[in-house]
Every structure is written in C-alpha cells, then in structure tokens.
Amino acid sequence: MKTNKIFLLFLVMLSIGFAYKNLIAMQIDGYGNIALMIIDPSGRKTGYNILEDKTYDGIPGSDVGAAGIGMLNENGTMEADPNSPTITAMVSNKLSGEYKIIVSGFGKTHFGVNVMASHENGSRTNVVAGGFVDSATVVEVSFKYDRASKENTEIKKLVTDNTFIKDIELCYHFEYIKDEGIYNSLKKKAENAIKQHEKGNNNAAVNILNAFINEVNAQKGKKIDEWEAENVLIYDAQELIDKWKE
Numbered sequence: 001m002k003t004n005k006i007f008l009l010f011l012v013m014l015s016i017g018f019a020y021k022n023l024i025a026m027q028i029d030g031y032g033n034i035a036l037m038i039i040d041p042s043g044r045k046t047g048y049n050i051l052e053d054k055t056y057d058g059i060p061g062s063d064v065g066a067a068g069i070g071m072l073n074e075n076g077t078m079e080a081d082p083n084s085p086t087i088t089a090m091v092s093n094k095l096s097g098e099y100k101i102i103v104s105g106f107g108k109t110h111f112g113v114n115v116m117a118s119h120e121n122g123s124r125t126n127v128v129a130g131g132f133v134d135s136a137t138v139v140e141v142s143f144k145y146d147r148a149s150k151e152n153t154e155i156k157k158l159v160t161d162n163t164f165i166k167d168i169e170l171c172y173h174f175e176y177i178k179d180e181g182i183y184n185s186l187k188k189k190a191e192n193a194i195k196q197h198e199k200g201n202n203n204a205a206v207n208i209l210n211a212f213i214n215e216v217n218a219q220k221g222k223k224i225d226e227w228e229a230e231n232v233l234i235y236d237a238q239e240l241i242d243k244w245k246e
Helices: 002-021 161-173 180-198 202-219 226-245
Strands: 026-031 034-039 045-049 054-057 063-066 070-072 078-080 087-091 097-105 109-118 124-133 138-145 154-157
Touching (some): 026 097, 034 109, 045 063, 097 109, 097 124, 124 154
Antiparallel strands (some): 026 109, 034 045, 063 087, 070 078, 097 138, 109 124
C-alpha cells in the first residue's frame, strides 16, 4: 500500500505541476470551511457568496469548484489530505488590475488563500494570505495582478472595523488569546478606537490602536500565541492605523 501512496502522490504532483506550468492566468486555492467568490478588475464575479446565498459565473473561462485531493490509506481506500485545498478557482482571463477574493465561512474557521499566477515575461507568482472568518462575516483579500511581470503583483488581506473585532473574537474562540481579561481589554480598546474614528477623532483612534499593539506585544508568546499576535491582531491594528492616517 505504501507503493500506492507514493505513486498516487507522484501523479498528483505531476498533474499540479503541469497545470501550473500551463496556467493561463491564475489559480486560487482556498483552505478552510469556506466559499470563494472572485471579482475581476472589470467587476465580473465568479463563485459563491454564503451570506448572499448566490452563485455567480460572470468571468469568462473561469470556474470555482471543490478541490480535495485524496490519498490511499493502509486499507486501500481514499481519505482526505488535510494539506490540500478545500476549493479551487481557475481564472483564465489576463486582465491586469485588482482581483477581489471574497472569503465567506460556513462556520467559525481559519482560512488561507494561495494565488498562483503566470506572467507574459515567463515569471510566476505564488503568494498567500490568511486569517479567520465565520458565517456572519466575509473577508476580502486583494490580489493586484500585473500580466506583464510579477514585480508589481501583491496579495493583501483587507481589514475593516467589523473584521478587526471579529478577528479578536475568533482569536479568543480558538484560544490564541488565552486570558479572558486580556481578551476583554483588547476588544474594548478596539471598540473605543472605532468609536473615535466614527466621530472623526482619528488622532485619538490611532493612539488607542497603538496602545492595543503595545498590549499585544507585551503578551505575545505568553497569553497570546506569537503567530496570531503578529499576523492577525497587530496586522489588523496597523492596517487600520495606516488607513485612518490617510
């Protein structure tokens, strides 16, 4: 059976490599209990939005579908590979510009988005963004694509007031924030910063978010897991600081 596993894995990797080599524009893999909807630079949509309960197929030559890759187990039956994507989107048009990847959750879940794209000069992009989402929110990932070259191509998880609060709640739900008092303190700071921003007091809002970042840094590796501290909580706060300073 081990031979079957190795052979099947070889075939899977060979097919992925062939598809990637011949990719017309981009492949978007989603990980987690999620749905994906893609919006191209022209505003056309493909995929499924859970909150709207609506399916779109407006991008010519594109497709969004299930993408689990199985492995043969010791009994000779197929089982899911947890490292394989849940869903894959293929987008064949070559429009340069910003692609919006709308991530919606079927429940509280971690998510990852991996974008592989080809360019006219022969270069290839392979970038990743991730975070948390639940059934009451959507998270938008921005992928800026330049068909000529990978130099001006980037991916970024966009942060809003709502997703900032939701990330704090989900960090506590998944026990990355391990202390209720710290959770309450961080959430209160975030809510106060948002209130000040809504009143037009951006300097006060930024000061509160800087205090939020200081508290996260003080607890990083202690009462808050390091990766989530850096890549979720501090990332979110800094994104809002940069936006509110504009």
